[in-house]
Amino acid sequence: MEKTESSVLVIGGGVAGIQASLDLADKGVIVHLVEKTPSIGGRMAQLDKTFPTNDCSICILAPKMADCFGHPNINVWTMSEVVGLEGSRGNFKAKVLKKARYVDENKCTGCGECLEKCPTKELPNTWEQKLTTRRAIYMQFMQAVPRVAVIDPENCRFLLEGKCGVCKKVCKREAIDYEQKDVEMEFNVAAVVVATGFDVWDPTPSTEYGYGKYPNVFTAMEYERIINAAGPTHGHIQRRSDGNEPATMAYIQCVGSRNLKTGHPYCCSVCCMHSTKESMLAREHIEGIKSTIFYKDMRACSKGFNEYVERNKRDYGVEYINSDATVQGQKENGNPIVSFDIAGKSQQREFDMVVLATTLVPAKGNVELAKTLGIELDEFQFFKALDHTLEPISSSRPGVYLAGYCAGPMDIPESVAMGSAAAAKAMEALVQRKVFA
Amino acid sequence: MTKIEKIIEDAGAFDCVECGKCTSLCPVAKINPNFAPRLIVVKAQAGMESEVKADKDIWSCVTCEICNDMCPYEVDFSGFIQRMRGEAVDMGNSPVCSEAGAVHTMQRLTGKGQKQNRLLWLTDDLKVKDNGDVFFFTGCAYQLGVLFKDKAEELKRVPASVVKILNAAGIEPVVSNNEVCCGHDLIWSGNEAVFEELMRKNVETIKATGAKTVVFSCAEGYRTFSIDYQDFLGDLDFEVKHISEYLLDLIKEGKLEFKDSNAKVTYHDSCRLGRHMGVYEQPREILKAMKVELVEMPSIKDKAICCGVNAFASCSEVSRKMQLDRLLEAKGTGTSAMLTFCPKCLIHYNCLLTMEKKPLELDKVEINVRDFSNFIAENLKGGK
Amino acid sequence: MTEWDPKIVAFCCNWCSYAGADLAGVSRMQYPPNARVIRIMCTGRLEPEFILRALELGADGVLVAGCHIGCCHYISGNERAEVKIAMTAELLDVLGMDKRRLRLEWISASEGRIFADTMKDFVNQLKELGPNPVKGGAK
Numbered sequence: 001m002e003k004t005e006s007s008v009l010v011i012g013g014g015v016a017g018i019q020a021s022l023d024l025a026d027k028g029v030i031v032h033l034v035e036k037t038p039s040i041g042g043r044m045a046q047l048d049k050t051f052p053t054n055d056c057s058i059c060i061l062a063p064k065m066a067d068c069f070g071h072p073n074i075n076v077w078t079m080s081e082v083v084g085l086e087g088s089r090g091n092f093k094a095k096v097l098k099k100a101r102y103v104d105e106n107k108c109t110g111c112g113e114c115l116e117k118c119p120t121k122e123l124p125n126t127w128e129q130k131l132t133t134r135r136a137i138y139m140q141f142m143q144a145v146p147r148v149a150v151i152d153p154e155n156c157r158f159l160l161e162g163k164c165g166v167c168k169k170v171c172k173r174e175a176i177d178y179e180q181k182d183v184e185m186e187f188n189v190a191a192v193v194v195a196t197g198f199d200v201w202d203p204t205p206s207t208e209y210g211y212g213k214y215p216n217v218f219t220a221m222e223y224e225r226i227i228n229a230a231g232p233t234h235g236h237i238q239r240r241s242d243g244n245e246p247a248t249m250a251y252i253q254c255v256g257s258r259n260l261k262t263g264h265p266y267c268c269s270v271c272c273m274h275s276t277k278e279s280m281l282a283r284e285h286i287e288g289i290k291s292t293i294f295y296k297d298m299r300a301c302s303k304g305f306n307e308y309v310e311r312n313k314r315d316y317g318v319e320y321i322n323s324d325a326t327v328q329g330q331k332e333n334g335n336p337i338v339s340f341d342i343a344g345k346s347q348q349r350e351f352d353m354v355v356l357a358t359t360l361v362p363a364k365g366n367v368e369l370a371k372t373l374g375i376e377l378d379e380f381q382f383f384k385a386l387d388h389t390l391e392p393i394s395s396s397r398p399g400v401y402l403a404g405y406c407a408g409p410m411d412i413p414e415s416v417a418m419g420s421a422a423a424a425k426a427m428e429a430l431v432q433r434k435v436f437a
Numbered sequence: 438m439t440k441i442e443k444i445i446e447d448a449g450a451f452d453c454v455e456c457g458k459c460t461s462l463c464p465v466a467k468i469n470p471n472f473a474p475r476l477i478v479v480k481a482q483a484g485m486e487s488e489v490k491a492d493k494d495i496w497s498c499v500t501c502e503i504c505n506d507m508c509p510y511e512v513d514f515s516g517f518i519q520r521m522r523g524e525a526v527d528m529g530n531s532p533v534c535s536e537a538g539a540v541h542t543m544q545r546l547t548g549k550g551q552k553q554n555r556l557l558w559l560t561d562d563l564k565v566k567d568n569g570d571v572f573f574f575t576g577c578a579y580q581l582g583v584l585f586k587d588k589a590e591e592l593k594r595v596p597a598s599v600v601k602i603l604n605a606a607g608i609e610p611v612v613s614n615n616e617v618c619c620g621h622d623l624i625w626s627g628n629e630a631v632f633e634e635l636m637r638k639n640v641e642t643i644k645a646t647g648a649k650t651v652v653f654s655c656a657e658g659y660r661t662f663s664i665d666y667q668d669f670l671g672d673l674d675f676e677v678k679h680i681s682e683y684l685l686d687l688i689k690e691g692k693l694e695f696k697d698s699n700a701k702v703t704y705h706d707s708c709r710l711g712r713h714m715g716v717y718e719q720p721r722e723i724l725k726a727m728k729v730e731l732v733e734m735p736s737i738k739d740k741a742i743c744c745g746v747n748a749f750a751s752c753s754e755v756s757r758k759m760q761l762d763r764l765l766e767a768k769g770t771g772t773s774a775m776l777t778f779c780p781k782c783l784i785h786y787n788c789l790l791t792m793e794k795k796p797l798e799l800d801k802v803e804i805n806v807r808d809f810s811n812f813i814a815e816n817l818k819g820g821k
Numbered sequence: 822m823t824e825w826d827p828k829i830v831a832f833c834c835n836w837c838s839y840a841g842a843d844l845a846g847v848s849r850m851q852y853p854p855n856a857r858v859i860r861i862m863c864t865g866r867l868e869p870e871f872i873l874r875a876l877e878l879g880a881d882g883v884l885v886a887g888c889h890i891g892c893c894h895y896i897s898g899n900e901r902a903e904v905k906i907a908m909t910a911e912l913l914d915v916l917g918m919d920k921r922r923l924r925l926e927w928i929s930a931s932e933g934r935i936f937a938d939t940m941k942d943f944v945n946q947l948k949e950l951g952p953n954p955v956k957g958g959a960k
Contacts, residue, residue, distance in 0.1 A: 008579060098674075167654075207739070207740055208507060208740065241512050254456070254509070258454075258508060258509055259509035260511050261506075261507070261508075261509060261511070262509075265509075296454060296456040297454070323456065323457035323460075323461070324456035324458035324461060325457075325458075325461055326458065326461045326462055326507075328462070328583050339461040339462065339467070340457060340460075340468075341457030341459075341460035341473060341475055343769045344460065344473035344475055344476035344479075345466075345471070345473065346460050346461065346463060346466030346467050346470050346473060347470075348467070394672060536868065536869065536870060537868040537871075538870050538871035538874070539868060539869045539870035539873055542870060542873040542874050543873060543912065543916065544919070545877065546873065546876070546877055546916050546955060547916060548956070549877075549955040550954075550955075551917045551918065551954035551955055552917045552954070553915065553916055553917035554914055554915050554916075554917050555915065579915065580912065580915055580916070583911050583912045583915060584869070584908065584912055586908050621943060737861060
């Protein structure tokens with residue numbers, strides 16, 4: 001296999017970015033995979049199971065993450081962000097800022113000693129949707145790749161005041177380096193693949209759902225972490241108010257999506273399926289649990305999806321009610337009261353627990369990144385394709401390609417497919433450079 | 438396109454996806470399960486116009502606009518109800534009005550052309566002008582205070598309070614004896630013809646004074662001028678402001694000073710000021726500036742519970758239940774007064790509180806429902 | 822052009838004043854025929870709306886006649902009427918319709934003479950006040 005001189009920059013270490021990197025690397029291209037957080041894996045690593053196969057999400061992702069990290073042609077740069085992109089297709093100069101982790105990636109073995117000794121506790125763990133806490137030195141999640149600790153500079157006593165230093169003392173490999181600085185790097189690349197994914201919308205402003213007010217109302221992502229065996233409750237479904245197991249659960253669809261008022265009029269495309277999956281899984285965790293899904297329309301379009309939904313109704317006894325719903329009160333025992341409409345009659349029913357299928361929104365950093373990369377955003381702040389119908393992979397700037405949810409709502413298989421497509425398009429830039437060189 | 442088809446299209450009824458969110462939030466539907474905003478829109482979509490026009494439930498809607506506010510597809514349900522009521526009345530589907538319709542008759546009578554005595558509240562210490570930049574639209578507050586003497590006598594003092602506050606800030610507003618009712622109750626009870634007459638009279642009266650800004654203490658008058666008048670006439674030649682917005686600007690300029698107060702109050706967001714016009718923060722800012730302690734009820738701002746009666750055309754047990762729920766929330770705050778800018782809310786809550794046979798839960802409710810403008814005037818430095 | 826004659830709507834309670842009006846008639850007492858009498862069971866039945874609507878529809882004056890205080894067939898109906906009429910009168914003033922167009926009299930079943938005299942007096946007063954301004958009459 002002839003190694004080419006030129007390389008490709010992949011921005012975003014989620015499943016789309018990982019797939020694009022592996023595809024390119026297997027063809028002999030050098031890939032610079034830039035990931036903002038301390039570990040690759042993205043949203044798929046946060047999920048419990050994937051629909052419609054109910055595969056364990058991290059189990060099918062981790063081999064790819066390991067392959068990616070260990071691949072001789074892929075350079076994984078975590079804690080990094082792209083801060084500049086100059087040049088043109090075939091000949092870009094990308095500026096990447098790698099933020100200090102304060103832990104030497106070459107020395108840390110991920111043994112975890114420092115994690116237990118850090119005195120600064122009770123920091124909200126955003127990866128676990130704030131359902132549990134972490135310390136100032138932490139591992140993003142247990143299967144993190146690279147399996148290296150990271151120090152939070154805004155809460156570390158040593159970095160702020162010069163006190164403590166316990167982690168350095170207990171580290172047997174001398175991997176802690178408080179002096180570490182942010183590093184600016186430059187890469188010459190032929191093409192760029194953007195795969196920055198999505199954020200989960202916070203439903204607190206929509207007070208009709210009572211999120212934040214009623215403790216037993218959860219977002220779907222919180223719920224994924226709860227049912228995950230490696231999550232904060234070790235896979236036990238528990239209510240926030242009293243830790244009890246629910247006997248009845250409600251899932252409310254289209255929370256924030258398909259809604260002109262919240263500014264997200266698009267359909268997030270996955271929540272009908274993930275609520276189906278979650279209610280199915282609930283049955284496997286708690287025998288006899290009765291779940292109800294409140295939906296506007298049931299969007300089960302791809303291969304195996306409709307059968308999945310029917311199976312849920314038939315074999316798992318999940319009730320599907322065609323009505324939007326809101327949560328406007330709770331009983332004294334903490335049961336949220338769900339209000340809905342059947343055939344024009346307003347109804348109220350109490351449930352032990354409510355899961356909101358909150359919409360997924362373009363990542364916060366998209367606006368900045370679009371400016372940095374010189375590509376256009378659409379009216380919802382997803383990255384805009386060159387042509388919606390016939391050039392969905394190319395962005396508005398030649399040489400910059402799009403993959404995954406950052407380009408528009410899609411599920412995991414679609415993101416993987418688009419990752420491969422973006423890799424193929426990126427190859428064009430490389431090959432053409434070679435032809436015209 | 439027929440008139441009905443235009444009403445349905447203007448309301449955006451064809452955007453409705455029948456999700457039912459409106460019905461899940463509707464305060465009337467919760468108490469009366471036979472009423473559902475979704476069904477009315479669906480029937481209209483399906484072309485069942487005559488059924489919609491003949492439906493008595495078109496009068497059950499309290500037009501609180503919580504459905505409008507929450508609809509993911511921005512269907513204008515209250516606008517649809519307003520215009521359908523005009524059609525309904527034409528074919529004999531009339532509401533059962535409170536007080537046998539006396540309020541509407543009084544409102545119509547203001548506009549018959551006779552010389553009224555609207556300024557009986559104007560005492561010598563209050564300074565007003567006949568022409569000028571700022572017009573204070575007094576509305577029917579005084580008249581309602583007379584009509585509902587047993588429930589809302591303090592409404593008689595509202596115009597004087599507002600003028601007193603404006604004078605204290607160095608402003609002499611224009612007031613006119615030629616004002617007529619803004620027409621709010623008439624257009625919401627299906628009487629478009631009289632509404633138009635009243636509207637044109639008011640706009641003429643204001644134009645004649647040369648005013649550039651018209652200030653309202655009444656939430657309903659404010660909404661009617663801002664939305665309904667502009668729907669009919671297009672842009673008006675003057676700016677329309679609510680007293681809470683106007684006073685807040687004056688307070689920020691340091692033109693108003695208040696007495697020290699240890700009052701603890703709660704604030705009721707009336708539908709017309711809140712959901713209809715989006716004015717939520719200004720009254721709260723005024724209370725902050727007055728250093729009055731505000732204890733919020735559980736349902737506030739865009740989720741505030743409506744007082745249950747709309748244009749005196751929808752009073753029923755449903756209204757009573759809504760009023761009861763709200764007063765119990767107010768009681769729960771432990772404050773002594775619930776302030777509101779809407780004279781109708783004041784009347785309806787006091788109607789429940791002064792009933793001879795009150796609901797048992799109201800027995801220990803010690804809350805006073807008070808007009809906000811009067812409250813501000815009472816707390817002015819140097820004031821009574 | 823015919824000279825204007827005031828139109829009066831008279832609400833008379835069944836037990837006292839309607840009987841009083843009857844007595845005036847049976848005794849052939851002369852009084853101007855301007856009133857349209859509407860019998861109600863008690864003045865307490867009166868709604869302010871009746872008065873306002875009568876005036877809106879073109880009546881020049883409204884007379885309300887009932888039992889003397891303390892003699893109401895339903896004990897206190899006339900007391901309630903007194904309160905409502907006072908309020909309506911104040912409202913009429915504010916509306917610019919002159920509260921003298923509304924008159925409240927207590928007339929018992931034997932006071933046919935008083936009924937006739939009241940009518941004469943009311944018609945004269947209304948002639949002074951002029952036509953109901955709401956009809957377009959100048960005021």
